Amino acid sequence: xxxxxxxxxxxxxxxxxxxxxxxxxxxxxxxxxxxxxxxxxxxxxxxxxxxxxxxxxxxxxxxxxxxxxxxxxxxxxxxxxxxxxxxxxxxxxxxxxxxxxxxxxxxxxxxxxxxxxxxxxxxxxxxxxxxxxxxxxxxxxxxxxxxxxxxxxxxxxxxxxxxxxxxxxxxxxxxxxxxxxxxxxxxxxxxxxxxxxxxxxxxxxxxxxxxxxxxxxxxxxxxxxxxxxxxxxxxxxxxxxxxxxxxxxxxxxxxxxxxxxxxxxxxxxxxxxxxxxxxxxxxxxxxxxxxxxxxxxxxxxxxxxxxxxxxxxxxxxxxxxxxx
Numbered sequence: 270x271x272x273x274x275x276x277x278x279x280x281x282x283x284x285x286x287x288x289x290x291x292x293x294x295x296x297x298x299x300x301x302x303x304x305x306x307x308x309x310x311x312x313x314x315x316x317x318x319x320x321x322x323x324x325x326x327x328x329x330x331x332x333x334x335x336x337x338x339x340x341x342x343x344x345x346x347x348x349x350x351x352x353x354x355x356x357x358x359x360x361x362x363x364x365x366x367x368x369x370x371x372x373x374x375x376x377x378x379x380x381x382x383x384x385x386x387x388x389x390x391x392x393x394x395x396x397x398x399x400x401x402x403x404x405x406x407x408x409x410x411x412x413x414x415x416x417x418x419x420x421x422x423x424x425x426x427x428x429x430x431x432x433x434x435x436x437x438x439x440x441x442x443x444x445x446x447x448x449x450x451x452x453x454x455x456x457x458x459x460x461x462x463x464x465x466x467x468x469x470x471x472x473x474x475x476x477x478x479x480x481x482x483x484x485x486x487x488x489x490x491x492x493x494x495x496x497x498x499x500x501x502x503x504x505x506x507x508x509x510x511x512x513x514x515x516x517x518x519x520x521x522x523x524x525x526x527x528x529x530x531x532x533x534x535x536x537x538x539x540x541x542x543x544x545x546x547x548x549x550x551x552x553x554x555x556x557x558x559x560x561x562x563x564x565x566x567x568x569x570x571x572x573x574x575x576x577x578x579x580x581x582x583x584x585x586x587x588x589x590x591x592x593x
Contacts, residue, residue, distance in 0.1 A: 353413065429582055506578055531576055535571055
């Protein structure tokens with residue numbers, strides 16, 4: 270498997286998400302992947318790979334964007350302090366049985382103070398999953414839905430800016446031998462997990478997992494480097510925008526939803542028409558298709574943000590097939 274430098278950690282994140290989704294079955298099928306495999310074996314390799322990418326200095330991020338990203342990150346420590354306090358109260362009351370350390374609040378806070386982007390994203394993934402699974406208990410102790418949404422909103426805003434600025438196009442083979450080894454160890458561990466998931470899928474006739482547990486499928490599930498000439502489109506809460514009109518039938522449209530909200534894509538006959546149904550865009554998953562693949566009829570291609578509380582941000586690119 271050949272990956273660019275900028276693909277290594279996002280690929281690991283995507284593989285880890287698949288691992289987490291099928292963890293219970295995989296832990297029973299292959300005990301070597303049961304707890305504490307993730308924290309003791311795999312996550313340290315991901316962290317080492319992320320540290321290399323952070324220190325390579327291969328990011329093209331201007332000063333103003335850095336300030337904006339940092340401001341979003343710096344909004345989080347007070348919320349995380351409150352979260353830590355409320356988790357402790359829930360544990361004492363017996364309404365949360367998970368350990369405080371499992372929320373990785375300390376690692377999350379450290380990643381913010383160090384402005385370590387990949388560790389920030391990784392810690393958020395783990396923390397918000399724990400918060401979500403214990404939401405009722407936390408809300409009962411005063412950690413409200415507004416607090417939870419604030420963690421997600423600030424993370425998504427900071428990560429969105431970083432993702433659209435990452436420029437890590439060099440080949441791994443251009444790095445020092447030591448750095449190559451670190452990145453390749455991470456990739457090799459990713460492959461072990463993928464192979465185990467695939468074997469389990471074959472043994473249990475799980476067709477859905479069989480389709481997902483391939484390197485190609487995982488690579489296509491994220492967009493680690495924004496395509497050249499891609500544009501960001503903001504869709505305000507409970508609003509719709511036209512993203513294209515009279516698109517050539519042969520051209521390809523690529524869309525990646527950068528915020529975790531409900532967004533649908535569709536076609537309409539008239540500019541002011543709004544559809545209630547369409548193709549759902551999934552957070553951080555690239556959608557690609559032609560005009561004919563978009564639900565509805567007409568020449569106007571629209572996106573609707575169904576959220577009534579958050580704006581949506583979509584990365585958009587049209588590939589002109591006629592010019593190839």
